[in-house]
Amino acid sequence: MIKLQICQTCKTVHYPKREICSACLSHDLCWQDVSGKSTLVSSTELHISTKLQWHDKLPLLLGLVKLDAGPKILAFAQTKLPIGSNVMLIQNGQTFNIINEDNNE
Amino acid sequence: MSDPYGDIVVTAPISVPYVRFSHERSNYWLGRALGKVCKASGLKHNEIDGLSISSFTLGPDSAVSLTQHFGMTPRWVSQEVTGGASGVTALRKAARAVQMGDADIVACLAGDTNSQDGFESLLDNFSSDMSAAVLPYGAGGPNVSFALITKAYMEAYGAKREDFGKLALSQRKNALSYPHALMKKPLGIDQYMAAREISSPLHLFDCVMPCAGAEGYLVMHEIKAKALGLPYVKIKATIERHNAYAHDDVQLRTGLAMDAKGLWAQAGIAPENIDVMQTYDDYPVISFMQFEDLGFCAKGEAKEFVRQHDFTITGNFPHNTSGGQLSCGQAGAAGGFLGMVEAIRQLTGTALGKQVKGAKYGLVSGFGIINYDKGLSCAAAILESGQ
Numbered sequence: 001m002i003k004l005q006i007c008q009t010c011k012t013v014h015y016p017k018r019e020i021c022s023a024c025l026s027h028d029l030c031w032q033d034v035s036g037k038s039t040l041v042s043s044t045e046l047h048i049s050t051k052l053q054w055h056d057k058l059p060l061l062l063g064l065v066k067l068d069a070g071p072k073i074l075a076f077a078q079t080k081l082p083i084g085s086n087v088m089l090i091q092n093g094q095t096f097n098i099i100n101e102d103n104n105e
Numbered sequence: 106m107s108d109p110y111g112d113i114v115v116t117a118p119i120s121v122p123y124v125r126f127s128h129e130r131s132n133y134w135l136g137r138a139l140g141k142v143c144k145a146s147g148l149k150h151n152e153i154d155g156l157s158i159s160s161f162t163l164g165p166d167s168a169v170s171l172t173q174h175f176g177m178t179p180r181w182v183s184q185e186v187t188g189g190a191s192g193v194t195a196l197r198k199a200a201r202a203v204q205m206g207d208a209d210i211v212a213c214l215a216g217d218t219n220s221q222d223g224f225e226s227l228l229d230n231f232s233s234d235m236s237a238a239v240l241p242y243g244a245g246g247p248n249v250s251f252a253l254i255t256k257a258y259m260e261a262y263g264a265k266r267e268d269f270g271k272l273a274l275s276q277r278k279n280a281l282s283y284p285h286a287l288m289k290k291p292l293g294i295d296q297y298m299a300a301r302e303i304s305s306p307l308h309l310f311d312c313v314m315p316c317a318g319a320e321g322y323l324v325m326h327e328i329k330a331k332a333l334g335l336p337y338v339k340i341k342a343t344i345e346r347h348n349a350y351a352h353d354d355v356q357l358r359t360g361l362a363m364d365a366k367g368l369w370a371q372a373g374i375a376p377e378n379i380d381v382m383q384t385y386d387d388y389p390v391i392s393f394m395q396f397e398d399l400g401f402c403a404k405g406e407a408k409e410f411v412r413q414h415d416f417t418i419t420g421n422f423p424h425n426t427s428g429g430q431l432s433c434g435q436a437g438a439a440g441g442f443l444g445m446v447e448a449i450r451q452l453t454g455t456a457l458g459k460q461v462k463g464a465k466y467g468l469v470s471g472f473g474i475i476n477y478d479k480g481l482s483c484a485a486a487i488l489e490s491g492q
Contacts, residue, residue, distance in 0.1 A: 016238040041354040044252035045305040050225040051244040060243040064253045066354050083260050095241050
């Protein structure tokens with residue numbers, strides 16, 4: 001499970017962080033557990049960074065996933081997977097990692 | 106067909122030549138742009154009673170503080186926040202202000218500086234979503250967001266790197282006759298394909314080079330432009346849209362698709378009447394989407410459209426005729442004005458580079474503010490030569 005904001009009025013799940021629900025304009029958003037089940041919708045291998053601390057970690061595999069719960073989240077990936085793959089997202093502080101669902105289950 | 110903007114015209118297109126890095130503030134670049142529109146028009150700066158500013162690096166100053174810096178006393182100011190769409194959105198507001206009498210002459214200016222660490226600091230402060238949800242993943246900035254969009258677009262519609270390369274090469278060819286382009290060497294397809302990878306599938310020549318510079322133009326009544334002896338263009342139609350198609354998984358279409366039909370209806374012409382087109386080109390894929398979403402071809406068919414047309418100034422679809430940002434450089438928000446300024450020049454027969462012969466209708470489209478996974482703003486204008 002990952003923690004995301006859920007609107008207590010209409011149950012819309014939000015990411016990135018919001019102050020107001022974009023679906024119903026409620027300000028009652030709470031951080032709650034959400035399933036990391038997702039679909040990979042795009043990916044990239046990043047070769048340059050504006051920050052020195054990343055330079056020895058490049059290239060980085062990144063994936064954009066769409067959570068079954070709704071939002072899209074950019075995440076670190078471990079392997080290159082085709083677009084449309086079912087994946088699992090896990091949380092690591094401020095960032096997310098993609099796990100191949102087949103390996104996870 | 107309506108005439109939504111009546112006798113409002115656009116004139117005095119100017120550019121402050123770009124440099125790769127600048128230690129000046131953006132106030133310098135915007136002030137030089139103001140000086141240039143005054144010189145181009147013969148107006149004194151205190152005769153200009155409307156000021157529209159588009160800049161990413163102006164903070165903590167604003168359009169209002171600039172009036173004091175520049176010794177102006179305008180009765181109308183506006184600050185554009187649409188980045189790559191600001192060349193069109195500034196025009197829309199300025200035209201209405203003059204049409205309704207809130208100002209007589211509006212100077213629309215866009216400019217940014219770029220210090221050695223300027224681009225990094227621009228990215229760090231671009232938006233809360235970019236800071237929270239993109240930069241923690243290796244600080245790749247908009248290259249990452251556009252790599253994801255480009256990859257999904259290629260998979261969905263079968264566009265190839267060579268197709269994007271054709272646009273980049275055509276623009277470079279156009280840039281070779283434009284004196285202010287920072288890229289001055291021809292670009293070949295082998296060189297394009299062999300360039301180093303930035304964020305797959307994007308390679309070096311798919312990405313713009315950040316730089317410093319400014320662009321600008323004036324909006325006024327036709328009778329004023331005639332009195333000043335200025336060549337001008339008329340505004341046939343405009344559209345603008347923000348946060349369109351919010352639920353699309355990946356951005357494969359822009360908000361232009363929502364409003365294009367109305368744009369053509371307002372102008373009373375069709376895509377085949379356009380003599381010169383300027384798209385916002387921070388990455389080639391977004392030019393592809395503008396071709397599709399504005400109705401030059403169907404969704405997903407830009408690759409065939411690109412294969413079938415010649416985008417050079419003497420070709421059958423003159424496009425980004427000053428070289429676009431890919432060959433001129435991206436001077437921050439001035440990148441959103443580059444196409445507008447070039448369109449005004451081409452339609453008034455005052456191109457600084459090669460002239461598109463007899464250009465009557467021009468289309469300028471803008472796209473801006475990649476906030477997280479999508480570009481949020483888009484806008485387009487159809488202009489007609491006043492000659």
